[in-house]
Amino acid sequence: MIPLAVPNLTGREKEYLDNCIETAYVSSAGAYVSQLEQMTAESAGTKFAVAVSAGTTGLHAILTAAGVRTGELVIIPSFTFIATANAAAHCGAVPWCMDISQKDWCLEPELVWSSLKRECEIRDGKVIHRKSGKRVAAVMPVYTLGNIPDMEMFRKIADDYHLPLIADAACAAGASFHSKPFGAFADASVISFNGNKTVTCGGGGMIVGNHKDLMDTVRHLTTTARIGTEYDFDAAGFNYRMTNIQAAVGCAQMERLEEFVIAKKRIRAYYKEQLSGLDGISFFPETDGSSCWYSGIVLPAGRRIEDIRNALNQLKEKGIESRTFWKPVHLQEPYKNTPCSDVKVSQGLWERILTLPCSTGITDDELKYVAESVKEIWHSCIQ
């Protein structure tokens, strides 16, 4: 079976893991953790980085640090992995789902702008959603597939409404926009080192940003909010630390980040080149500097999830793993009553996406076989 996206562990992972065992630094104290923080801050273009146990826990912690509390609203795109919404829910907040732009599959800033203007008012310096009476506490765009949306416009919205701007950059390791690395745009950004991401720690995450106070707060919160060296704590903190074992793998992976992103881009370009002749086919959007996390194809408008399932079953018979992609948040059981503003694009898109094998270690022969196989099954998917 050619897998969808598996880790590439052919660098120094083993050597660094051996070092953890030999030195007995297997827990959250250890040199690899701070080394990975430095490497990640550098690649994100930020001054600070805080290592955490997962992308999801990083998002939860940074929303908490940014002041998101029970009963408040966090603006997110509906088209995302469910963890974006869960992070808000773990704060006791409610995700306010909005649509994405066709051009980058990221949260549409014009829509955020017009929804805030139309549906909210300022009371005592707070942004209040009129219908629900809830305070809007943060705006959280997602860097879908490593694409960076119009962050200048998001910056303007965040400044005008005095809202923290937090990026779910979970799948954006290695991404940039007009030569600025991905950490340059939001108040804080969170990446994931899950096994299916471009660089992995097995599991893990990293919060990056330039605001010292915010980053100090989030470090404090993720490390149990301890003060001093005894058993004194000043908040209900989290144990969201990354271990040295995770970080050892992460350091070896980060050494190869550039190479991995080049591989991802090459895979994307290869499928596009080989498959663009197929009737009605389209591909994943790619902003300047995108890290092209996943690759795949999009069926013509009007196709449904059954067509995608049919395609992936046919590919499976040929020994190729492919998958559907993110089902929007507003269609998920825990969020079916969450506030929603215009989700037409998300609604019409998710059922037409098929992700294709895109591991950084995929061989040329495998890529060729996948492309040939997609050509063979294409007509049965779109007829």
Ligand SMILES: *Cc1c(COP(=O)(O)O)cnc(C)c1O
């Ligand atoms: C992977 C991912 C997450 C979750 O990260 P974990 O490390 O798996 O917790 C969150 N948001 C997006 C957009 C992701 O792709």
